[in-house]
Amino acid sequence: MSLQPETITSNPIPQTESFTGEVYTMSSVLKISNLHVRVEETPILNGVNLEIHPGEIHALMGPNGSGKSTLAYALIGHPKYEITEGSIEIDGVDLNDLDACERSRLGLFLAFQYPVTIPGVKVADFLRLAMTNVRNPNRKEGESLMPMREFRTELRETMQQLNMDPEFARRYLNEGFSGGEKKRMEILQMALLKPKFAILDETDSGLDSDAVRVVSEGLSKLAGPEMGVLIITHHERLLEYNEPQFTHVMLGGKIVETGDASLAHDLHANGYASVRERHPDDAARQRKAEPASA
Ligand SMILES: Nc1ncnc2c1ncn2[C@@H]1O[C@H](COP(=O)(O)OP(=O)(O)OP(=O)(O)O)[C@@H](O)[C@H]1O
Numbered sequence: 001m002s003l004q005p006e007t008i009t010s011n012p013i014p015q016t017e018s019f020t021g022e023v024y025t026m027s028s029v030l031k032i033s034n035l036h037v038r039v040e041e042t043p044i045l046n047g048v049n050l051e052i053h054p055g056e057i058h059a060l061m062g063p064n065g066s067g068k069s070t071l072a073y074a075l076i077g078h079p080k081y082e083i084t085e086g087s088i089e090i091d092g093v094d095l096n097d098l099d100a101c102e103r104s105r106l107g108l109f110l111a112f113q114y115p116v117t118i119p120g121v122k123v124a125d126f127l128r129l130a131m132t133n134v135r136n137p138n139r140k141e142g143e144s145l146m147p148m149r150e151f152r153t154e155l156r157e158t159m160q161q162l163n164m165d166p167e168f169a170r171r172y173l174n175e176g177f178s179g180g181e182k183k184r185m186e187i188l189q190m191a192l193l194k195p196k197f198a199i200l201d202e203t204d205s206g207l208d209s210d211a212v213r214v215v216s217e218g219l220s221k222l223a224g225p226e227m228g229v230l231i232i233t234h235h236e237r238l239l240e241y242n243e244p245q246f247t248h249v250m251l252g253g254k255i256v257e258t259g260d261a262s263l264a265h266d267l268h269a270n271g272y273a274s275v276r277e278r279h280p281d282d283a284a285r286q287r288k289a290e291p292a293s294a
């Protein structure tokens with residue numbers, strides 16, 4: 001079913017095809033401008049600027065507490081994270097007034113640093129509902145879900161690719177999952193939802209080396225010309241398989257430097273001392289946010 005432009009004039013969601021998975025062929029952009037974010041009265045982000053286009057891989061690095069997860073939460077619309085200045089836009093649509101579901105329907109996806117457990121909600125039910133809503137953005141509550149046979153086939157094939165036991169689909173979401181299993185579940189969601197912009201918040205942490213390889217290869221297969229990726233990481237393995245065209249360094253709630261893949265290698269090898277030296281004001285703000293012993 002194709003949506004006619006007239007039917008979506010009161011809806012910010014761009015034209016898509018339902019259930020095909022073949023969405024968003026038009027050129028697209030996730031644009032973060034001068035973003036200031038506050039969490040429970042504490043200002044954390046202090047003017048972040050970043051543009052991501054489909055087909056690009058961006059790495060986001062920075063010391064603990066510099067604001068990387070805060071940026072991820074602000075992007076997906078966590079209600080605790082308040083934008084006090086600046087904007088986040090997808091293709092000119094301001095996300096500020098949209099909730100996480102609406103943002104997801106616009107093609108945004110966040111793989112959490114700390115995925116939550118949802119007892120009582122089976123993985124398969126959750127995925128079928130999420131896939132239906134993302135692929136058919138104008139679906140109303142109670143309307144039919146994507147066909148079971150189509151869903152099962154896609155789920156089985158994708159789990160196979162990610163070396164996941166099909167048994168996981170019958171379990172409650174993340175309940176009793178190991179740290180590594182939770183991270184794989186995030187990648188499974190990403191593979192099925194096929195977002196236009198994916199943010200991976202330390203998806204490689206807590207994984208054993210085999211799992212890092214599976215996730216890295218899985219991501220590199222998915223991250224084609226249709227998807228823009230922001231990889232938040234302290235490690236190098238994920239970036240070995242998914243070489244970033246851009247590496248950004250966050251310090252004190254701001255992106256203070258942007259370079260290519262060699263910047264990521266340099267930071268891994270040498271740490272953040274030279275970045276702090278080059279940006280003393282941001283380093284001072286960062287220090288205030290760090291525990292006294294750090
Ligand atoms: N609810 C909150 N109240 C007060 N401060 C908060 C809150 N949530 C986060 N912060 C602070 O915001 C800062 C940025 O945290 P954030 O989780 O974004 O860092 P990060 O760059 O993702 O770090 P890491 O590399 O350790 O994951 C930290 O100093 C943190 O303590």
Ligand SMILES: [Mg+2]
Nearest residue numbers: 068069070113
């Ligand atoms: Mg974090």
